Amino acid sequence: MKKSSREISIKLVAKHNIRLAPRTVRLRLNQQGLFRQVARKKPLVSVTNHRRHLQFARAHLHWTADDWRQVTFSNEKKFNCIGSDGRVYFRRRRGEAFAPQCLRPTIKGGGGSIMIWGCFSRNGFSPVHRFQGIMDGLMYKDILRDVLLPHSVDHLPLNWVFQQDNDLKH
Numbered sequence: 001m002k003k004s005s006r007e008i009s010i011k012l013v014a015k016h017n018i019r020l021a022p023r024t025v026r027l028r029l030n031q032q033g034l035f036r037q038v039a040r041k042k043p044l045v046s047v048t049n050h051r052r053h054l055q056f057a058r059a060h061l062h063w064t065a066d067d068w069r070q071v072t073f074s075n076e077k078k079f080n081c082i083g084s085d086g087r088v089y090f091r092r093r094r095g096e097a098f099a100p101q102c103l104r105p106t107i108k109g110g111g112g113s114i115m116i117w118g119c120f121s122r123n124g125f126s127p128v129h130r131f132q133g134i135m136d137g138l139m140y141k142d143i144l145r146d147v148l149l150p151h152s153v154d155h156l157p158l159n160w161v162f163q164q165d166n167d168l169k170h
Contacts, residue, residue: 002039005029038087049166071161074119074126074148076135082111117143119151121160126151137169 003011005026012020029035045053060067083106092102115135119126129147131139152160164170 005036038089052166069122070157070159071163072119072121072126072148072152072156073163074117075165076115076117076131078113078115080111080113082107117147119148121156123155123157126155135169140169 004022006022009020009022009025012018012025026036083104088104092099096102115131115133117129117131117135127147129143131143133139135143148162
C-alpha cells in the first residue's frame with residue numbers, strides 16, 4: 001500500500017462521513033503489523049526485456065552442467081571507501097539522535113570509491129580491472145579487448161560462452 005495515513009484518513013472521512021484522524025489510522029495500521037518503511041528499489045524490466053529473459057530461460061532450460069561450465073560471467077561493481085550510498089536505519093530512543101553511538105560518520109565528499117570489472121567461470125576468475133569514471137560502451141569494449149580476451153587464451157575452454165547482464169553499454 002503506497003498511501004500515507006493522512007491519505008487513507010481523508011478517503012475514509014469522505015466515503016463514510018466520519019471523523020478519523022491520521023494518527024488513529026497510523027495506530028491501527030501499526031497494530032496490524034503494517035509499519036511505515038522506505039520502499040525497496042527494484043529495477044524496471046520492460047516488456048521487451050521480460051520477453052528476452054523468458055526466451056533465454058527457455059533456450060537454456062535443458063543445458064547440462066557441462067554446458068554451463070563453458071560460460072563466463074562478467075560484471076562491474078562500485079565499492080565505497082567509507083560508508084554506503086544508501087540510507088542506514090537503526091533503532092534509538094527519543095533524544096538520542098546526536099548521541100555518539102547513534103551517529104553515522106561521514107567524510108566531506110563521501111570518502112571516494114573505486115569501480116572494478118571482472119569475470120568468473122568454473123575455471124576461475126579474470127584479473128580485476130579498476131576503471132575511473134562512468135563506464136560507457138567504448139570503455140567496456142576496451143576492457144573486453146585488453147583484459148577478457150588475453151585471460152581467455154590461457155584460462156577458458158576453447159568454445160567458451162560470454163554471459164553479460166542487460167546493461168545498455170553491453
